[in-house]
Amino acid sequence: MSVVAVVGCGWGDEGKGKIVDALAAERRARLVIRFNGGPNAGHTVVPEVEGGALPPWNKAVFRLHQVPSGVFTPGCVSLCGPGTVIDPDGFLAEIAEVEAQGVDTAGVVLSDRAHVVLPVHRDRDRLLEAAREGMKQGTTQRGVGPAYEDKAARIGLRLGDLLDGEYLDEYLPFLAEEESRRVGALGGGPVDAAALRALCERWAGQLRERIVDSYPLVRDALRSGETVILEGQLGAMRDIDWGIYPYVTSSGATAAAGAATAGVPPAALREVVGVVKAFATSVGEGPLVTEVFGDTAEYLRSAGESETEHEYGATTGRPRRCGWFDAVAARQAAAINGCTGLAVTKLDTLDTLDELPIATAYELDGQTIDYVPSRTRRLERATPVYETARGWSKPAREVRRWGDLPAEARAYAERIEALTGVPVAYAGTGPSRLALARRGS
Numbered sequence: 001m002s003v004v005a006v007v008g009c010g011w012g013d014e015g016k017g018k019i020v021d022a023l024a025a026e027r028r029a030r031l032v033i034r035f036n037g038g039p040n041a042g043h044t045v046v047p048e049v050e051g052g053a054l055p056p057w058n059k060a061v062f063r064l065h066q067v068p069s070g071v072f073t074p075g076c077v078s079l080c081g082p083g084t085v086i087d088p089d090g091f092l093a094e095i096a097e098v099e100a101q102g103v104d105t106a107g108v109v110l111s112d113r114a115h116v117v118l119p120v121h122r123d124r125d126r127l128l129e130a131a132r133e134g135m136k137q138g139t140t141q142r143g144v145g146p147a148y149e150d151k152a153a154r155i156g157l158r159l160g161d162l163l164d165g166e167y168l169d170e171y172l173p174f175l176a177e178e179e180s181r182r183v184g185a186l187g188g189g190p191v192d193a194a195a196l197r198a199l200c201e202r203w204a205g206q207l208r209e210r211i212v213d214s215y216p217l218v219r220d221a222l223r224s225g226e227t228v229i230l231e232g233q234l235g236a237m238r239d240i241d242w243g244i245y246p247y248v249t250s251s252g253a254t255a256a257a258g259a260a261t262a263g264v265p266p267a268a269l270r271e272v273v274g275v276v277k278a279f280a281t282s283v284g285e286g287p288l289v290t291e292v293f294g295d296t297a298e299y300l301r302s303a304g305e306s307e308t309e310h311e312y313g314a315t316t317g318r319p320r321r322c323g324w325f326d327a328v329a330a331r332q333a334a335a336i337n338g339c340t341g342l343a344v345t346k347l348d349t350l351d352t353l354d355e356l357p358i359a360t361a362y363e364l365d366g367q368t369i370d371y372v373p374s375r376t377r378r379l380e381r382a383t384p385v386y387e388t389a390r391g392w393s394k395p396a397r398e399v400r401r402w403g404d405l406p407a408e409a410r411a412y413a414e415r416i417e418a419l420t421g422v423p424v425a426y427a428g429t430g431p432s433r434l435a436l437a438r439r440g441s
Contacts, residue, residue: 002027002227002271003264005255008235009274009333011282013320015345015428016275017043020069020231022426022433023273024076025049030226031077031218032070035258036251037233038085038117038147039065040140047072048432056102059432066091067098067108068231075107077221079214082113083251083261085147086159088203090117110207111214112160119199120179120191121146127186137247137285148250159211162204172197218263230258235275236333237282237372244376247286255337274339274422276330278347278412280323287379290323290359297322303349324357324386327419332372334422342420344413345428347405348397348435356391356412359384360419389415398430401441405429 004023008014024032025047034041043064047057057072064071066086068078080086095105121143128146129139139145150156155178161167176193184190221228232253237243239253252261255272259265279300282288292300300322301312312319334342350356361368362382373379392406399405405413405427417424427437 002225003222003230003259003268004227004271004273005230005232005258005269005337006273006275007232007255007258007337007339008238008253009276009330009337009339009342010235010280010326011237011288012234013042013281013283014235014275014277015343016232017045017064017069018345018428018431018433018436019273019275019343019426020229021045021047021072022436024070024073024229025433027227029070029073029076029229030224031079031221031228032068032073032231033079033081033218033228033258033262034066034068034084034231034233035081035262036083036253037249038144039087039090039142040144040249041065041233043069043231043233044431045069045072046432048434050434060101061431062098062101064098065094067094067105070229070231071098071103071105071108077217078108079217080110080114081214081262082111083257084111085115085117085144085151086110087117087142088207090142092206109210109212109214109217110159112158112163112211113214114159115147115151116157116159116162116203117143117147118157118179118196119143120183120188121150123188124183124186127183127188131186139284145250157200159207160213162200163208163211165201165204168197168200172200215263222264222268228264230255230262230264232258236336237329242333242336244286244372244379245374247284247376269338271341272337272339273341273343273425274330274334274337275343275345276325276416277345278325278350280326280329281320283318283320287376287382288321288323289328289362289379289382290326290357290384291321292323300349324359324384325416326359326384327416328359328362328370329372330416331370331420334420339422341425342416342422343426343428344416344424347409347413347427348395348429350391350409350412351395351397353391356389357384357386358389358415358419360387361385396427396429398435399437400429400434402427402437402439403441405437
């Protein structure tokens, strides 16, 4: 069996969707499983093919929030797994947008074990963020956290439940009452059980053909030895256990979490590709030790030939905070994930810079440390210990062979490899799936 996990080794926005799309096409993946998160995800994908009859979506820009990035690979089943939470209306709207570009979405399916994001979850998300006042977390307010909260409290609604009208008739009055109590404590209005029942009935009619029991699907793909790709959302620095708490997502973002929620035996993981950006970015609140400001931040945020490449959140549109490469965070994330290789994306963004600082350690309370401390207030006091790499004058943009990269760009990637202890297998040099230099090429 061939199972590959693609995970973020930063704060999210590393370019995982591009890597999943490229690997799915290259390896003719049978199954791509989005294993965590929900409508708070934002994977920007520019699928590109060469030769023959070009599909209508060739080189179009897609911002995928819930649809897995395997959707552009013919014959690939794209599954939102049991560990995801699904906003049905958002999912349906995204399917319509993708189909409008000529993409066949027949292979996009939803696990019946995935939980449903309800309108009241968005209300709770918004009201809770407002109540935090000076301690905001920067959530996307898409209802993801409250949906996972209900899942953990064992009161949530799963997609499979939508297909059982008798169960809904019995359960929704209780759920409406309980949700009314929870949102009411934050100042929200009551949930109407009859309106919720009608909403579930509509969703059942619209999603029935896409809701599947994912266990046989995954089992059969593993038995046949076909390529299965686990697609993670966000990154290790936002993982519920290993991220910078409380500025984290509500699900596991590591390879181990992906195997567990997808129903893949951990021993089946043959490859873990950790995705890092050539510089650090983050959307939302919380410490970012290597953060830069002013003209430098604006350069990193706005570099690229089009707005689609600029550093703004694919889901929220918020400007991303930018900083220099943080090898401390990347090294820890790679170790936790058991990465077998790294993909360094957006190398071309650094094309015109003379010097590139890399954080190799932190100074904290008079000590030099080589890990990300667990206590957020301690991390806020940390300052980066930098070394400086040389920039390159010859552009890396659209270079598709490792040997054709500028020598300094290769040296930069190889220094990341040395500092993280993980081989760099890919270098991203542009937005499309083909703008990817593979090590050894």
